[in-house]
Amino acid sequence: MNEEGEEGVAKSTQLSQSSQAPSFLRRLAGQSVHKAGLLPDQTEIQKRIAEVSRGTKHYENEKRRDKEWTERINKILERRDELLRTADIPRVEAKVDKIFAEMEAKRDLTQSIVHVDMDAFYANVEMLYNPDLAGKPFAVVGLGIVTTASYEARKYGARSGMPEFVAKALCKDLLIVPVDYKRVGEQSRKVMLVLRDYDPNMYIAGCDEAYLNLTTYLTDHNMKVEDCVQQLRDRVHKETGLTASAGIAPNVMLAKICSDRNKPNGQFHLPFNREDVLKFIHELPVRKVPYIGRVGERVLESIGIKTVGDIAKERAIIHLMPRRFAVDFLFSTYLGLGMSKLQSAQREERKSVGASRTFRPVDTEQAIWQKLEYIASLLERDLEAEGWTGKTVTLTFKLDTFQVFTRMKSFSRWISKKEDLFKIGKELLKPELPLRIRLLGLRVSNMKDLRAPEDQGIKKYFHSESEKDASGSPSKKKRKVEPEPEQRIHDVDSGTESATETIKDEETQEEEGEEPEHESQDSPVSLDLQICPICGREMRCNNATLNEHVDWCLSKGTIMDATSLRNDNVFSNSASAKGKGKRKAPG
DNA sequence: GCGGATCAC
DNA sequence: TATGGTGATCCGC
Numbered sequence: 001m002n003e004e005g006e007e008g009v010a011k012s013t014q015l016s017q018s019s020q021a022p023s024f025l026r027r028l029a030g031q032s033v034h035k036a037g038l039l040p041d042q043t044e045i046q047k048r049i050a051e052v053s054r055g056t057k058h059y060e061n062e063k064r065r066d067k068e069w070t071e072r073i074n075k076i077l078e079r080r081d082e083l084l085r086t087a088d089i090p091r092v093e094a095k096v097d098k099i100f101a102e103m104e105a106k107r108d109l110t111q112s113i114v115h116v117d118m119d120a121f122y123a124n125v126e127m128l129y130n131p132d133l134a135g136k137p138f139a140v141v142g143l144g145i146v147t148t149a150s151y152e153a154r155k156y157g158a159r160s161g162m163p164e165f166v167a168k169a170l171c172k173d174l175l176i177v178p179v180d181y182k183r184v185g186e187q188s189r190k191v192m193l194v195l196r197d198y199d200p201n202m203y204i205a206g207c208d209e210a211y212l213n214l215t216t217y218l219t220d221h222n223m224k225v226e227d228c229v230q231q232l233r234d235r236v237h238k239e240t241g242l243t244a245s246a247g248i249a250p251n252v253m254l255a256k257i258c259s260d261r262n263k264p265n266g267q268f269h270l271p272f273n274r275e276d277v278l279k280f281i282h283e284l285p286v287r288k289v290p291y292i293g294r295v296g297e298r299v300l301e302s303i304g305i306k307t308v309g310d311i312a313k314e315r316a317i318i319h320l321m322p323r324r325f326a327v328d329f330l331f332s333t334y335l336g337l338g339m340s341k342l343q344s345a346q347r348e349e350r351k352s353v354g355a356s357r358t359f360r361p362v363d364t365e366q367a368i369w370q371k372l373e374y375i376a377s378l379l380e381r382d383l384e385a386e387g388w389t390g391k392t393v394t395l396t397f398k399l400d401t402f403q404v405f406t407r408m409k410s411f412s413r414w415i416s417k418k419e420d421l422f423k424i425g426k427e428l429l430k431p432e433l434p435l436r437i438r439l440l441g442l443r444v445s446n447m448k449d450l451r452a453p454e455d456q457g458i459k460k461y462f463h464s465e466s467e468k469d470a471s472g473s474p475s476k477k478k479r480k481v482e483p484e485p486e487q488r489i490h491d492v493d494s495g496t497e498s499a500t501e502t503i504k505d506e507e508t509q510e511e512e513g514e515e516p517e518h519e520s521q522d523s524p525v526s527l528d529l530q531i532c533p534i535c536g537r538e539m540r541c542n543n544a545t546l547n548e549h550v551d552w553c554l555s556k557g558t559i560m561d562a563t564s565l566r567n568d569n570v571f572s573n574s575a576s577a578k579g580k581g582k583r584k585a586p587g
Numbered sequence: 588g589c590g591g592a593t594c595a596c
Numbered sequence: 597t598a599t600g601g602t603g604a605t606c607c608g609c
Contacts, residue, residue: 030599058599145600160596163599168588206596207592323607356601392588402599406590441601488606490592594605 023298024066025050028059030161031294045157045170046059052169061402067524069295071300076321080303090318096331105336108250111340112214112225115247115255116195116232119264121208122148125187126177134318138175139167143358147179153266187240194235198228203342209259211252211388212445213342229267250277253338256290257281277336282309295551298490299325308334349449353388356441361400363436365567369426371440376422379442387451389416390444395428398439407432415444 025046076286078223118124122140127133127150137153139146143162149158149167156171168174188207195202199212214228221228227245236244243265247258250272261268268281287297300306305314310333318325332338355378362368383389393415394408407428415421425442 053599056598062599144598144599163598165598209596291594295593326606350603351605352603354602359598394589404591408589410588430605439600443603490593490607589602589609590601594604 019050019063021070023065023070024063027066027294028053028062043419048157048170049162051168052166057400058402063094069298069324073299076299076302079322080317083317085423087316087320089316092319096315096319099331100335103332103337107335107337109274109277111214111250112218112272112556113249113252113340114212114214114225114229114232114343115249115252115259116210116212116236117245117247117259117263118191118208119243119245120148120151121188121242122184123177124149125183126180128187128241129175129180129183132264133175133177136175136179137171137173140177140179142179146437150405174416187242190240191236191242191244194239195232198232199342201342211255211342223293226269229269235267235268251336251338251340252512253290253333254281257284257288260288274336277518280306281333283310291329292489299489323488330489350386350388352390352394352443352445352447353379353382353386354394354441354443354445355382356396356439358398358439361436361438363434365433368429368433368437368440370437371437372425372429372442373418373422375440375442376418376425379421380416380418383416383444387449388444388447389450390448391415391446392444393424393428394420394443395425395442395446396439396443397429397432397437399434400436400438404439405432410446413447423464456539456565 024042029046029049050059103534123133126138126140133150135152137150137156137158138159139149139153141147144164146158146160146162146164146167148160149162152165153174155438157172158167158171158174164176168176184207191208192204192210195210195212198214198217201213201434203211205211214225217223218225218228223231224342225248229248233244233246236242245259245263245265246267247255247261248267248269248286249255249258250270252279254270255562258268258270270276284303286300289308292300300310303314303317305311311318313329315331315334318327318330355375357371357375357378359371392408392410393412394405394406396404398404409424409428411424415424421444425440444498
């Protein structure tokens with residue numbers, strides 16, 4: 001559903017920055033407007049959203065960011081025009097065609113990858129427990145934000161990610177249902193257990209979606225892929241009463257796009273041959289490609305690329321652009337290439353653990369420290385629960401203008417205690433005050449896994465060369481499925497050419513001398529090695545403990561942690577009066 | 588290593 | 597009246 005009114009912004013036409021600018025309206029409308037979306041009249045809805053939001057801090061912030069991008073895009077266009085004058089375009093095109101040929105040689109059409117995506121998951125789960133909701137427009141809401149809107153509500157423009165009050169403005173009779181993580185988690189677990197029968201190495205990408213490689217299963221059971229997927233979806237429905245959609249394709253990227261095709265309760269099989277793949281992908285609006293978001297879409301559109309097929313026309317420019325516009329990513333997308341093998345699920349190698357909360361803006365030191373201390377305690381809890389510690393602490397703060405800043409600091413010791421986190425956070429924030437703050441967050445990175453088998457130090461030297469990461473910790477099999485853009489499409493500034501070498505040489509091994517002694521397995525013999533179907537984490541425990549972990553794990557990936565609801569009152573008692581209206585923009 | 592920023596869910 | 601929380605990655609410096 002493409003409804004962009006104007007085209008050919010490609011000229012160096014400076015968009016005058018009115019608050020009616022289409023880019024701004026689209027930005028305001030949020031991120032999920034493009035999805036599964038037969039919206040009746042999108043521009044009308046976008047206008048309504050702007051109307052309702054006008055004058056809020058958030059609205060002003062979005063306007064500011066939109067304006068920044070307009071300026072950056074104007075620079076991109078200038079640069080492009082210069083290249084068109086000075087560069088030997090046909091020669092560059094020939095060069096790119098060679099790159100295409102090299103990429104083409106790596107095409108793999110042998111794997112049957114499936115992306116399974118539950119339909120309106122949170123909403124349909126609630127309908128299970130409350131059948132009266134059937135056929136009604138309702139939204140499942142947590143912390144004032146719509147997590148899922150029922151299909152009836154979507155007709156009015158209500159979408160996930162939208163604040164409740166906007167959704168209500170779009171849909172007068174909208175019913176609001178609070179998120180119930182217990183229910184969601186329970187159903188999610190049932191779904192995943194069914195899927196696991198078809199591929200024990202499946203990759204779970206959230207509580208309502210997963211990628212499977214069916215190749216082996218199809219051979220073993222002598223089945224056709226469509227039949228297998230149909231059966232799988234039937235089984236999910238039988239087990240849960242919920243419907244799922246699925247995409248069948250030779251790689252992860254295509255499967256993801258395909259699962260959207262016949263939603264809800266449908267499946268789409270992209271034929272496994274080059275011609276059909278190319279035809280399919282070339283017609284696609286770039287926004288449908290994973291990792292091309294609002295900003296990427298706008299940047300590409302500015303140089304005349306609206307569909308994936310358009311990438312070829314501008315291949316020379318893309319190749320010549322600063323940071324080359326994530327060339328490899330765009331080119332491989334143009335060819336419909338993507339990852340064809342899923343990595344087996346291993347104990348998750350986390351890179352960071354963090355906690356953050358939004359609250360009524362505060363500006364007194366006392367109030368700020370109180371919030372910070374609370375964040376520190378949340379983070380301590382999570383680090384403890386999951387068994388991680390780290391050497392780097394990052395503080396995030398969002399001003400009441402919605403501008404976000406971060407400050408970080410690394411240490412030679414392991415950080416995980418509340419007092420430590422609080423103190424470090426305070427040191428990072430203090431120099432920036434006074435500020436009026438609406439969100440605080442703390443995150444630790446540079447991690448060590450406290451639950452890894454104790455031979456961690458040894459294991460370091462045995463993992464494969466290619467899989468080292470920069471943190472100096474052993475990176476086991478990476479579970480990443482989605483091929484990520486190697487560079488971003490966005491950056492405009494600075495240097496043009498130069499292969500972006502990402503050669504990591506020997507990692508710096510400061511072996512930890514002080515291991516906070518936590519007894520490694522005390523009675524390992526009696527407990528089974530279990531694998532959480534949600535995060536893939538391995539642990540030795542009984543079934544009850546595993547179930548407990550699974551529930552907790554499911555609630556993590558979702559929009560918020562249920563415990564934050566209980567603790568919400570912590571934020572409502574901003575006791576003191578705030579006099580000053582000072583507003584410094586740090587940095 | 589630090590800080591800004593995008594993107595997915 | 598009013599716009600979440602978590603984690604990963606990338607870029608420039």
